[in-house]
Amino acid sequence: MSRISLLKDLNDTTDRWHIVARVFRKWNVFHKAAPSDIFCVSMVLLDEEGDKIQASVLNKSLHDKFRHGIIEGQTYFFANFEVSPNVNQYRATTHPFKITLTPRTRVAGKLASLPSYSYSFFPLADIVKLDQSHVIDYLIDVLAFVKSMGTLQEYRRDNETKNKLRMVLTDIEGSDVECTLFDEAANDAFMSHLQNTQTPAVLLLNMARIGFSDDGKPQVCNSFNATRVFFNPPIKEVQQLIDSGKDNGSPALSFLSQTAPSQLSQQSCSGMARNQNKITISQIKDQPMGENFVINCIIQKLETRYDWVYDGCSKCGTKPRLENETSICPSCRKTPDSIEPKMKVHYTVKDHTGSTSVIFWDKLAVDLIKNTATELMQMLEKDPEEVDFPKNLDNPVGKNLLLIMKLNEYNKRHPGSSISVLQYQLCEDLMDQFTQASTEGSQVDNGEGEEHVKADETVPPTAQTEFVSDCNAKDDMKLSDLVNHAPHPPVKAKRRGNVKNNAVNHMDEASPAPQERRLKAIKIEK
Numbered sequence: 001m002s003r004i005s006l007l008k009d010l011n012d013t014t015d016r017w018h019i020v021a022r023v024f025r026k027w028n029v030f031h032k033a034a035p036s037d038i039f040c041v042s043m044v045l046l047d048e049e050g051d052k053i054q055a056s057v058l059n060k061s062l063h064d065k066f067r068h069g070i071i072e073g074q075t076y077f078f079a080n081f082e083v084s085p086n087v088n089q090y091r092a093t094t095h096p097f098k099i100t101l102t103p104r105t106r107v108a109g110k111l112a113s114l115p116s117y118s119y120s121f122f123p124l125a126d127i128v129k130l131d132q133s134h135v136i137d138y139l140i141d142v143l144a145f146v147k148s149m150g151t152l153q154e155y156r157r158d159n160e161t162k163n164k165l166r167m168v169l170t171d172i173e174g175s176d177v178e179c180t181l182f183d184e185a186a187n188d189a190f191m192s193h194l195q196n197t198q199t200p201a202v203l204l205l206n207m208a209r210i211g212f213s214d215d216g217k218p219q220v221c222n223s224f225n226a227t228r229v230f231f232n233p234p235i236k237e238v239q240q241l242i243d244s245g246k247d248n249g250s251p252a253l254s255f256l257s258q259t260a261p262s263q264l265s266q267q268s269c270s271g272m273a274r275n276q277n278k279i280t281i282s283q284i285k286d287q288p289m290g291e292n293f294v295i296n297c298i299i300q301k302l303e304t305r306y307d308w309v310y311d312g313c314s315k316c317g318t319k320p321r322l323e324n325e326t327s328i329c330p331s332c333r334k335t336p337d338s339i340e341p342k343m344k345v346h347y348t349v350k351d352h353t354g355s356t357s358v359i360f361w362d363k364l365a366v367d368l369i370k371n372t373a374t375e376l377m378q379m380l381e382k383d384p385e386e387v388d389f390p391k392n393l394d395n396p397v398g399k400n401l402l403l404i405m406k407l408n409e410y411n412k413r414h415p416g417s418s419i420s421v422l423q424y425q426l427c428e429d430l431m432d433q434f435t436q437a438s439t440e441g442s443q444v445d446n447g448e449g450e451e452h453v454k455a456d457e458t459v460p461p462t463a464q465t466e467f468v469s470d471c472n473a474k475d476d477m478k479l480s481d482l483v484n485h486a487p488h489p490p491v492k493a494k495r496r497g498n499v500k501n502n503a504v505n506h507m508d509e510a511s512p513a514p515q516e517r518r519l520k521a522i523k524i525e526k
Contacts, residue, residue, distance in 0.1 A: 007051040010097050012083045019078050021045035022114045024052065025092075025207065026072045027225045041066045042226070044092050044207070045078075045099075050118040054092040055081070055099045062103065070107065077110040090209050090223055091138045094120075117235065119143070119206065124175040127210060130218040139207040139223055143237060144169035145245065146201040147176060152190050165189055169203060169220065172245050178219040179205070181229070185222035189229040196231035200245060202238050204230040282353035284407070285415055292406045292422065299396045300355060303346035304389060306418075309373050312342035312362070341373035345393060346418050349403070357418040358403065364421055368396050400427040 005017050024046040031037045041057040043066075055078075057066045070076065078101075086098040101107070122140040130136065147170040152163045165186035167179040181189050193201070206228040211221045222229075232238060277293040287293050302308075343365040348355055366372050369392055371379075376390040383391075404423040411417050 006049060007045065007047045007053045007095065008049065010053060010083055010095075010099070012085065012097060015080065015082050017079070017081070017083065019045070019047065020075065020110050020112050020114075021047050021053075021078065022075045022112075022116070023070055023072050024117065025226070025228070026070065028067070029224070029226075038063050038067075042092065043070070046115060046118050048112070048114050050115050051095070052093045052118060053095045053097065053099060054086065055101060057101045059101075059103060062101065066101065073116075075110050075112045075114055077106075077108045079106040081105045089137050092207060092226060094138055119204070119237065121237070122210075124169060124171045124177045125173060127177050127218050127220065128175050130210060132212055132216060136210045139209055139226065142169070142179075142203070142205040142208055142220055143241060144171055144177070144203055145241075146170075146193075146203050146231075149193060152186060163187060167203070172241070178213065178217065179203075179221070180211075180213075180219055181222045181227075183222075184225065185227050185229055189231075192229055192231045198232040200242060202232050202241055204233055204235075204238065206230070280353040281349070281351045281356050284356060284419070287407055289407050289409060289412050292404055295349075295351065295403050295405070296400070296427070297349040297351045297403060298400050299398065300348045300350045301397060302389065302393050303348055303357060303418075306344075306346045308343060308345045308389060308393060309341050309377065310344055311339045341377055343369075343373045343376075345369070347396065349401070357416075358405065359418045359420045360424075361420060364424065368424065369393060370395070401425065402427060 003018055004020055007019065007021065010017055010019070022045065023043050025044040027042055029039045029042055031039045038060075039058075041063055043055045043057075044052050045055050046052050057063060078099075080102070082100040082102060083097050084100065086093070086095055088098075091098070119141040121143045122136070124142070124144055127142075147168040149168075150166040152165055154161050155164055156162075162183050163186045164183075165181045167181075167189075168176055169179050170176045189203075205220060205222075207223060207226045208220050209223045209227075210218055213219050277287075277291065279287065279293050279295060281295055281297065284293070284295070342362040343360070344362065345360045345365045347358055347360065349358055350356075360368055362373070369376075371390075371392050376392060379390045379392065380386050380388075402425040403421050405419045405421055407419065411419055
């Protein structure tokens with residue numbers, strides 16, 4: 001036996017194997033009875049020939065070691081692990097064996113030239129032919145055009161409100177397959193769609209499973225936390241699919257609109273808010289890389305040490321770069337059709353614990369400032385008193401916002417660097433919406449021709465929250481997850497779509513004293 005073995009050669013005749021592999025995928029498997037408790041840490045390892053094998057850490061005392069000590073994407077030397085048959089349902093690879101890492105397993109970082117990824121795409125035409133007597137009991141990879149896509153919907157499971165997302169996938173031959181994603185995979189897919197600015201929209205699902213709908217038709221689903229979702233990832237297989245689609249008339253497909261919605265449904269906001277990590281600015285430095293957090297802050301000032309505009313690809317907004325003396329868009333991987341001004345605005349924000357620097361990228365900046373980069377540049381040209389920075393960039397200063405952000409690798413290496421905003425919400429909008437809902441829902445006639453509103457001074461704003469999501473975070477920011485946050489659970493009307501009496505209903509629930517003692521009449525001038 002060679003000192004270093006290939007994954008395809010592993011079997012259960014011995015546990016004395018030595019391998020070098022890249023951690024292609026790592027995720028946590030949780031107990032069904034206790035969803036917050038980790039059952040095992042699972043990985044998919046990848047070797048120099050592109051073969052994969054599943055590895056698991058079942059020993060509870062080793063969970064933290066492998067959760068934090070092993071980094072997805074890095075290569076390692078593994079020795080002294082158990083090898084056993086791979087027969088579980090929805091196993092992560094088609095390898096006949098799997099490995100289990102034990103307290104005696106040796107793991108060490110290793111420099112090696114290994115493939116960065118390996119996918120085995122399952123054709124949609126083969127999925128269409130499946131029925132419940134012919135199932136695929138292992139996880140698959142899917143690459144397909146997105147024909148249509150719904151919005152995030154809520155459903156109840158285990159007394160919790162969760163999200164799901166439905167799509168229809170298609171290939172160049174017109175084979176359509178429904179895709180339904182749940183929980184975090186649904187959130188990831190929806191946000192990835194918001195960030196994706198390319199057409200046609202190509203979806204890559206890594207480690208998905210095939211299930212069946214109520215009418216018996218096969219559909220693609222996620223497998224708990226194992227599944228990863230990508231839109232138009234920069235790999236050759238995606239470009240090959242797009243090129244094949246051009247040759248076979250793919251423009252006739254009904255692709256997704258690339259316009260990002262500025263508002264998610266109230267149901268989605270309420271369901272996703274429960275998992276938000278709400279922190280202060282002083283706690284940002286302690287946040288792990290890649291995990292979303294929320295801060296409540298005030299925009300203190302516009303930062304003029306950075307420029308506010310850049311030339312971006314008109315198709316995707318990315319700043320082109322010179323490669324071999326040719327201007328290439330890093331996202332589109334080709335020379336841009338045209339270049340237009342895009343915004344990248346830096347602000348200092350503060351709370352009671354400190355201040356930090358944040359970036360609003362083009363689409364978020366346009367929504368926040370209410371002007372495009374082109375409009376602002378025209379303002380500069382017309383106003384001789386303005387130099388370099390148009391005055392409208394100061395419009396958000398002083399506003400109270402909720403910001404959803406996450407740290408990337410650059411932020412962790414440089415703690416003082418600006419953090420890209422994923423999503424924001426104006427807190428003033430909450431107050432305005434609450435006041436309007438209270439006024440419309442609680443007006444009473446006092447018999448003297450004047451209207452009064454009953455309002456509880458202690459009740460926090462609970463009207464519908466509006467978040468705006470960034471679709472163009474560039475350069476040092478890669479976005480993959482986005483969730484919404486509401487500072488308080490939203491008020492649900494007794495009848496769907498009816499906001500009347502929302503505020504009063506919430507007051508009744510929040511007030512331990514009789515209503516007439518807790519409510520105050522506020523005179524409304526006509």
